[in-house]
Amino acid sequence: MVIRNPHLARLTSRYLFSEIGRRRREFAAAHPEAKVISLGIGDTTEPLVEPIVTAVRERAAAMGTREGYAGYGDEQGLTALRQRIAEVLYGGKVAADEVFVSDGCKCDIGRLQLMFGPAARLAVQDPSYPAYVDSAVLTGMTGGLIEERGQFAGITYLPCDEGNGFFPDLTVIPERGIVYFCSPNNPTGAVATRAQLQQLVTAVRAKRALLVFDAAYSAYIRDPQLPRTIYEIDGAGEVAIETSSFSKPAGFTGVRLGWTVVPKALRYEDGSRLHDDFNRIVTTVFNGASVFSQAAGLAALSPAGLEATRRQVDHYLGNARLIREALTTVGFPCRGGDNAPYLWVRIPGKSSWEAFDELLHKAHVVATPGAGFGPAGEGYLRFSAFGHRENVEEAAGRLRRVFGGPRP
Numbered sequence: 001m002v003i004r005n006p007h008l009a010r011l012t013s014r015y016l017f018s019e020i021g022r023r024r025r026e027f028a029a030a031h032p033e034a035k036v037i038s039l040g041i042g043d044t045t046e047p048l049v050e051p052i053v054t055a056v057r058e059r060a061a062a063m064g065t066r067e068g069y070a071g072y073g074d075e076q077g078l079t080a081l082r083q084r085i086a087e088v089l090y091g092g093k094v095a096a097d098e099v100f101v102s103d104g105c106k107c108d109i110g111r112l113q114l115m116f117g118p119a120a121r122l123a124v125q126d127p128s129y130p131a132y133v134d135s136a137v138l139t140g141m142t143g144g145l146i147e148e149r150g151q152f153a154g155i156t157y158l159p160c161d162e163g164n165g166f167f168p169d170l171t172v173i174p175e176r177g178i179v180y181f182c183s184p185n186n187p188t189g190a191v192a193t194r195a196q197l198q199q200l201v202t203a204v205r206a207k208r209a210l211l212v213f214d215a216a217y218s219a220y221i222r223d224p225q226l227p228r229t230i231y232e233i234d235g236a237g238e239v240a241i242e243t244s245s246f247s248k249p250a251g252f253t254g255v256r257l258g259w260t261v262v263p264k265a266l267r268y269e270d271g272s273r274l275h276d277d278f279n280r281i282v283t284t285v286f287n288g289a290s291v292f293s294q295a296a297g298l299a300a301l302s303p304a305g306l307e308a309t310r311r312q313v314d315h316y317l318g319n320a321r322l323i324r325e326a327l328t329t330v331g332f333p334c335r336g337g338d339n340a341p342y343l344w345v346r347i348p349g350k351s352s353w354e355a356f357d358e359l360l361h362k363a364h365v366v367a368t369p370g371a372g373f374g375p376a377g378e379g380y381l382r383f384s385a386f387g388h389r390e391n392v393e394e395a396a397g398r399l400r401r402v403f404g405g406p407r408p
């Protein structure tokens with residue numbers, strides 16, 4: 001028989017969100033009468049907006065004709081879409097050929113790890129989206145798991161908590177390392193200010209490191225003072241890759257479309273360009289995003305698409321307000337939810353998984369245990385604001401009842 005990849009053995013048996021899905025399914029099977037409401041996995045729920053539906057319909061009709069049929073396209077994406085992303089979302093701060101269109105941000109996170117290779121030294125916010133660490137483990141760059149700390153030996157964890165205002169100490173970034181930073185943050189909902197991002201870019205540059213900035217939730221930023229892309233920050237074009245997605249601004253979690261910006265100014269120690277390597281990776285292991293999702297992406301970035309999807313994001317932010325009100329009424333202060341679709345709440349006297357189980361069993365509400373995002377997430381729950389309004393209202397009422405009861 002073949003030999004198992006030893007790096008795979010270092011991962012816990014299930015990816016966080018698969019484990020949550022498993023526990024939810026088990027509970028639902030054992031309690032078929034319960035109406036379980038998910039505020040767990042950050043998955044969009046509202047239907048695609050009309051300009052997008054029309055564009056996909058038209059593209060499908062065209063694909064059924066000789067003239068309109070298209071086979072493989074450029075692995076980097078349609079030129080028109082790359083141009084529209086560069087113009088509409090970056091105001092021309094990046095060039096169209098620096099934008100690599102993809103089938104989603106998570107997939108690009110995996111492809112980036114291929115580019116960095118096993119010798120790379122990684123730093124991640126703690127807590128953070130688990131795909132950064134888990135995909136790095138697969139490449140062998142992380143070393144072994146230190147069980148008692150719940151940390152991989154080869155990764156620098158940057159704790160983000162109330163003590164530091166959810167912005168980490170940057171002095172510990174490894175020399176020539178790769179720093180993953182997500183703002184608006186999953187899971188804490190914290191959004192870095194312009195001054196904080198300037199500090200980050202300066203620190204990364206000083207360490208001759210590389211920043212991978214995950215902007216998947218930038219459309220949720222409503223405060224005009226807060227930067228929506230790292231390229232609003234001076235000098236970022238020489239130290240930062242940005243990865244992002246149509247999933248959360250336009251409801252494409254099932255459609256699948258994202259992009260990664262790799263500026264040509266980004267250079268390795270020997271002067272060669274990261275852009276050339278990412279292009280090589282993309283053309284080697286990816287065959288381009290689907291023609292339908294790219295048509296959908298073009299429509300999402302049209303004036304009508306932008307207006308309609310903004311209203312959809314407003315809906316989710318409205319949900320976040322309802323969840324926050326419910327939690328604060330019962331005395332749980334929360335972070336996030338104003339410029340982000342996640343709320344981050346400390347549950348006193350319980351571990352994250354205990355709080356998760358209690359909420360599921362008593363309120364039939366699914367949240368995400370903070371410990372699943374890293375050791376600094378222990379003791380917290382993350383609530384996602386994605387959901388139909390009536391479900392969120394119902395869940396908010398249940399949270400009031402369960403958490404409003406007597407405390408240990």
Ligand code: PL4
Nearest residue numbers: 017041042104105106107129186216245247258
């Ligand atoms: C559950 C910071 C959600 N099975 O849809 P994509 O691939 O363009 O974007 C994925 C993504 C990228 N970056 C950040 C994210 O938070 C996400 C999606 N995260 C969540 O609940 O944390 C969905 C998770 C899904 C997954 O693992 O991605």
